[in-house]
Amino acid sequence: MASTGRGARPPYRVIAGEVRARIRSGELRPGDRVPSIRQLAQRWGVAIATATRAAALLREEGLVEPKVGAGTVVSARAVAAPAAPERRAHARRATVLDAAIAIADAEGLDAVSMRRLAAQLGIGPMSLYRVVADKEELVARMADRAFAGCPLPATGPPGWRAKLELAARAEWELCRAHLWLPRAISLTRPSFAPHLMAHTEWILGVLAELGLPPRTRLHEALALHSLVLASASSMAAETDAEQRTGLPLGRWRSAQRSRAGLAVDGTRFPLLAAVPEGAADDLAELFEYGLARHLDGFAALVAGR
Amino acid sequence: MASTGRGARPPYRVIAGEVRARIRSGELRPGDRVPSIRQLAQRWGVAIATATRAAALLREEGLVEPKVGAGTVVSARAVAAPAAPERRAHARRATVLDAAIAIADAEGLDAVSMRRLAAQLGIGPMSLYRVVADKEELVARMADRAFAGCPLPATGPPGWRAKLELAARAEWELCRAHLWLPRAISLTRPSFAPHLMAHTEWILGVLAELGLPPRTRLHEALALHSLVLASASSMAAETDAEQRTGLPLGRWRSAQRSRAGLAVDGTRFPLLAAVPEGAADDLAELFEYGLARHLDGFAALVAGR
DNA sequence: CCTCGAATGCGTACGGTGTATCGATCAGGC
DNA sequence: GCCTGATCGATACACCGTACGCATTCGAGG
Numbered sequence A, B: 001m002a003s004t005g006r007g008a009r010p011p012y013r014v015i016a017g018e019v020r021a022r023i024r025s026g027e028l029r030p031g032d033r034v035p036s037i038r039q040l041a042q043r044w045g046v047a048i049a050t051a052t053r054a055a056a057l058l059r060e061e062g063l064v065e066p067k068v069g070a071g072t073v074v075s076a077r078a079v080a081a082p083a084a085p086e087r088r089a090h091a092r093r094a095t096v097l098d099a100a101i102a103i104a105d106a107e108g109l110d111a112v113s114m115r116r117l118a119a120q121l122g123i124g125p126m127s128l129y130r131v132v133a134d135k136e137e138l139v140a141r142m143a144d145r146a147f148a149g150c151p152l153p154a155t156g157p158p159g160w161r162a163k164l165e166l167a168a169r170a171e172w173e174l175c176r177a178h179l180w181l182p183r184a185i186s187l188t189r190p191s192f193a194p195h196l197m198a199h200t201e202w203i204l205g206v207l208a209e210l211g212l213p214p215r216t217r218l219h220e221a222l223a224l225h226s227l228v229l230a231s232a233s234s235m236a237a238e239t240d241a242e243q244r245t246g247l248p249l250g251r252w253r254s255a256q257r258s259r260a261g262l263a264v265d266g267t268r269f270p271l272l273a274a275v276p277e278g279a280a281d282d283l284a285e286l287f288e289y290g291l292a293r294h295l296d297g298f299a300a301l302v303a304g305r
Numbered sequence C: 001c002c003t004c005g006a007a008t009g010c011g012t013a014c015g016g017t018g019t020a021t022c023g024a025t026c027a028g029g030c
Numbered sequence D: 001g002c003c004t005g006a007t008c009g010a011t012a013c014a015c016c017g018t019a020c021g022c023a024t025t026c027g028a029g030g
Helices: A011-024 A037-044 A048-060 A084-107 A114-121 A125-130 A135-147 A160-177 A181-187 A194-210 A214-245 A249-260 A270-274 A283-303 B011-024 B037-044 B048-060 B084-107 B114-121 B125-130 B135-147 B160-177 B181-187 B194-210 B214-245 B249-260 B270-274 B283-303
Strands: A064-066 A072-074 B064-066 B072-074
Touching (some): A011 A037, A011 A048, A037 A048, A084 A114, A084 A135, A114 A135, A160 A181, A160 A283, A181 B214, A194 B270, A214 A283, A214 B214, A214 B283, A270 B194, A283 B214, A283 B283, B011 B048, B037 B048, B048 B064, B084 B114, B084 B135, B114 B135, B160 B181, B160 B214, B160 B283, B181 B214
Antiparallel strands (some): A064 A072, B064 B072
């Protein structure tokens, strides 16, 4: 939760809202010039940067189009081609996201703070907010960009099962390379980013030939996705904890047992205690188990109709 | 990551380490008195509380045994039974955890900060650290306590499938009641807390009759667990985002589409666009779909041997 | 009785976080 | 040379987890 609570909106939002209302009401019509940034700043008694932020908000919403040197006008209808500054921001984003991904890969997602990232890039922390609105958006875009490294072939192997396995394993491998990915994705709203959507689209394409109702197709695609993420986030939690405590899983378990004062050895949880040492260590094996069972079940569904 | 980085250990750990070294080296032998708390405090130039903390650490490790009124001596071998103060801490923990759970239920896991929780209880923030060592431990214990509200019958319905469905749905319902649970659990090391272990134990009990190798049994139990958590964490992310942005999923999607400048409507992702509106909204249905497919697949595995 | 270990509570402080705002400067159309 | 919008570095705020200091109390040996 941000420092600004539920009710108190920051000034730049108030200003943007006022202008937006004037546009909506028809007082300002398409083509009209909206108050300049300095006019806004003076009118509201705020700094230029604040007025700039309000203007940027309106621009992002597609309500206005800035003409450098000639003021800002109310845009005609929808957004035209993204203006030059938009393209520039897009280019900057790439380097910012790459740096953020590098940090997350090396030291985990928690190490990616705005200050740290800015320092890495040699810029001020606040400069990042010209490229992303939020930290949340930063993380979401990181996840999407990482997903770009998970390309699926135009024509995969023959058979739907091999194709689905391919897609699931590709995503799994991606999560293995970027351990922060599952956390970043589960923070995002489901299927936000374009590359992630492309992945889902590919799977939907595989499912299209099977004669299932569209609702079922979507369920299957999302279920596969969840399957990968669940295993991957276990793996991430595991290696993360291992790094933090310095103990591998086995040793940690026994340490916890004695500390918690639990008599785990047979008396309370005999079956759990009987599990062979290190049976859960190989998360990849666990993932393959879950995938196999799920696809077996799905095959039964497909064959059944 | 805590403020104390990798290298700089807090003083109380340094003190404890020093004493520990003297015990390990044989300079202090079992039965010998270790320096009193006040002696330690004076010797290191720290407050009594810090020396107490160091002594508490050694006590927890079972290296020393305090004799009230007669100093602290190096313990003979292992730890004796947990003393009365341990019980008192246990009782206090319950009220602390209940308060924390209440906050998390009402306002989400992020609203549970040490300060906030302490304020709720009318105590100082630091008093919490007498009951839990960490925020991490707090969250883990919260999850475990919540899991206590997920009791499974001694003798469930007939048939392994009905029993597994019962267990999975019980966990699902629990996550539905406590939306923060999936996040809290995935932060914890897998199967840490006793109640969670009891759940796993119950499932292992169901699987015991099927004649599968132990490794497979564990895989199945963990797979079921993951299945529930994956769906539940999607649900949590969804309702959380809905609260924050105030938009339900459908509206948010269209807003994002226009903002991101994506032409989603058919040109780039035709299959995704063709999915009926609101098909992914019912997470419960998605969960049931995943559960059914998985159990079908597992049934095939059971029948196959 | 006196002293010691333990528990408790409250206050302060440090270093971190995300991000709103300020003030000044840079680049380009009229 | 005006004005425009774009950009940057620095400051500030509120909050976080938690280490540490200090004062007090309790209950059990010596």
